[in-house]
Amino acid sequence: LSNNATTSESLRRNTDDPDDCPDRVVIGLLDLFGFEFYPVTSKRSNGFEQLLINYANERLQQRFVADVLARAQRELVAEGVPWTKVNYEDNSSVLRLLEGQAGLIDILNEECIRGISGSDANFVDKLLNFHKGHSQLSIPKIPIKSQNTGALGFYIHHYAGIVLYACDTSWVEIN
Numbered sequence: 001l002s003n004n005a006t007t008s009e010s011l012r013r014n015t016d017d018p019d020d021c022p023d024r025v026v027i028g029l030l031d032l033f034g035f036e037f038y039p040v041t042s043k044r045s046n047g048f049e050q051l052l053i054n055y056a057n058e059r060l061q062q063r064f065v066a067d068v069l070a071r072a073q074r075e076l077v078a079e080g081v082p083w084t085k086v087n088y089e090d091n092s093s094v095l096r097l098l099e100g101q102a103g104l105i106d107i108l109n110e111e112c113i114r115g116i117s118g119s120d121a122n123f124v125d126k127l128l129n130f131h132k133g134h135s136q137l138s139i140p141k142i143p144i145k146s147q148n149t150g151a152l153g154f155y156i157h158h159y160a161g162i163v164l165y166a167c168d169t170s171w172v173e174i175n
Helices: 008-013 048-079 092-099 104-113 120-130
Strands: 153-158 161-166
Touching (some): 048 153, 104 120, 120 153
């Protein structure tokens, strides 16, 4: 670090007004490859927190494709630069499943509003019934039941891969 490096104490004092600390250097990193999941054979299941991580990565993927790949392709075509078109996967279908009207988030929120009558099992049942036949949602051929709640597992077909989520960690309560 240089002599101009700002101490953590001065950063804490000046976080509200960046002009108070002109020597501060900020490096921001965005991990576009943060998508992860736990395999079925793992002792840990893909729960609510993992869904939120993967949802954020779906959003980042869509933003990256729109801002970087699609824009670059349009610019190269407009400038007449010869190049090979890059095909990229459109993940808007999985985003609609997650955040769209009557999507996973809406259904989970609705189940949370029900109070003590809301349950993980009801949430999964509503999700699977409402989105039956959705290309980004499927159920295991052999149903997975949680020992705690009896809730079913379900697959979401993310842009980076298919993930099995087990609704066995009190999704309704956590949300």
